[in-house]
Amino acid sequence: MGWFTDAVFGKSDDTEGDNTNKAPVEVANASQQASEAKVIPEVIVATVNAHCSADMSHMELWVRLKNTSPFEIEVTEMRIFEQSQGLNRFLKPGESHDCCVYKGSVPTNNSQHVAQVDYKTVGNGDYFESEHQIDYHLEDNNGVQYYIPQELKLLRPVRGI
Numbered sequence: 026m027g028w029f030t031d032a033v034f035g036k037s038d039d040t041e042g043d044n045t046n047k048a049p050v051e052v053a054n055a056s057q058q059a060s061e062a063k064v065i066p067e068v069i070v071a072t073v074n075a076h077c078s079a080d081m082s083h084m085e086l087w088v089r090l091k092n093t094s095p096f097e098i099e100v101t102e103m104r105i106f107e108q109s110q111g112l113n114r115f116l117k118p119g120e121s122h123d124c125c126v127y128k129g130s131v132p133t134n135n136s137q138h139v140a141q142v143d144y145k146t147v148g149n150g151d152y153f154e155s156e157h158q159i160d161y162h163l164e165d166n167n168g169v170q171y172y173i174p175q176e177l178k179l180l181r182p183v184r185g186i
Contacts, residue, residue: 067094
């Protein structure tokens with residue numbers, strides 16, 4: 026306007042326009058940082074198949090591991106019934122694979138409640154451990170009870186290791 030208006034109300038400059046333009050940039054940066062939050066990949070046990078001998082003295086446990094994450098992962102190991110099975114299996118997003126994870130005696134109690142799956146993302150090498158709750162099917166064979174694994178349910182949250 027003029028020198029009098031500038032003296033009373035302060036000098037008008039174009040930096041206000043710059044300030045309004047900076048706000049959206051800061052918001053964009055904040056949303057970009059939010060979108061870069063670490064995504065924890067999940068590997069689930071999709072199916073469980075227990076193969077028991079006729080006399081119930083031996084069991085092989087097969088599971089189908091499924092990569093439900095958007096990343097390629099490498100399943101390195103699975104632990105169940107005090108056995109550790111090295112798997113070293115690569116799974117693309119959405120891919121699954123059948124693995125034998127236990128060979129041994131058929132459980133006669135349900136004292137083991139959790140199985141662990143260790144895996145890492147192929148892109149950056151971050152390691153994770155997922156725990157799965159073991160659900161059993163009870164079978165009776167000549168008065169002896171056997172606990173056959175029926176399902177392994179993912180327990181969240183998945184832990185980074």
